[in-house]
Amino acid sequence: MAHLLVIGASQGIGLETVKAALGAGHRVRAFARSASKIELSDPHLERFPGDALSAPDIAGALDGIDAVVQALGVPFRDLFGPVRLFSDATNVLVPAMEKAGVRRLVAVTGFGTGDSRDAIGPLQRLPFRLVFGRAYDDKDAQEMRIRRSSLDWTFVRPGVLTGGPATGRYQVLDRRSSWKNGLIARADVAQFIVKEVDDSGHVGRAVVLISHALPV
Template sequence: MARVLIIGASKGIGLETVQRALAAGHTVRAFARTPVRLVGADTSRLEVVKGNALKTEDVEAALDRVDVVIQTLGIGLGDMLGPVQLFSKSTRVLLPAMEAKRVRRLIAVTGFGAGDSKSSISFLQYIPFRLVFGRAYDDKDIQEKLIKASSLDWTIARPGILTNGHRLGTYRVLTEPQDWHNGTISRADVADFLVQQITDRSHVRKTPVLVY
């Protein structure tokens, strides 16, 4: 079992990942700016750390005695109306901190449409995608470039359209560019994939798209 730091652990994919990692038997350090509230989970192996992913001292402290980092930061729709820099700035803090602490395994969440998966967006989806998510995904592009340029053992997960559905375990992991396409997937199933990557190294230095 691993000691896992989950960044952005208070809601969404991050909160689902905390619960899934605990269920899988790992020891979890949940890092967030707001309290982490779990329902029905065994918290005996959970440490909640309040911190800012943009502050080097907070991130370095959270990395102490950690084996794996799962980066699950997200923003609300309202935050997409202005400039978005959270993903790139937090990654610029995280990568050198991981190097300094000699933590090699990084599992990060971006999304379908980030990096080279952008060319797989259909013509009909591209304009609304850019109008709503353009600023965020421009920053996710930078985030992915930073991660790929690092020497870490990284995996970048690119989920499709997120839902609040249950974990089904029937999602597809699309690793080849010719197979990439958009679709839906629950946050719980994204968390399932992320937790599997703690011990599964078959997707190291890969950027799989996750959809049903």
């Protein structure tokens, strides 16, 4: 049983990861500004209100932790202005983890980040850049900062996220030549993250997760 810190735990993939990790028997420290509002009941859950941009908050949250899941998100309305959350929070997290001796980091970024950008199909490329360009430029900076670290990292790059329960039927595309966009449930992403924390099968690598491929 590991002690996990999930950053961005109040919604989306972060919340699903909290649920999946608890279901797998792990202890979970759920970090978010609204962590106190997480409506889950489990003796292995610790709600930890904090700001991902605050060095003291992050340092405190890392105490006694075995692995970190970084699953930050921004509201849709914020995608059309400057986005700095992903890189700024990572610039706080990475040195704090190195100082605390916590080596394992699973960071959720997205399909289209870093070297997966070239895999975006021509029909998807323009709308993707118009809507998500600023956020993904910042995710690029997030990944670059992590790559420069001494951490045992994995980048999880899900395709287009959907709701609903985990299906267990998804593809883990871990070769650059296989990367493509597709749909995947947040709960399936969370299941993969927990498995990756358990077995560390993709340390120092990026994987794309999809259930059903989209037309290129």
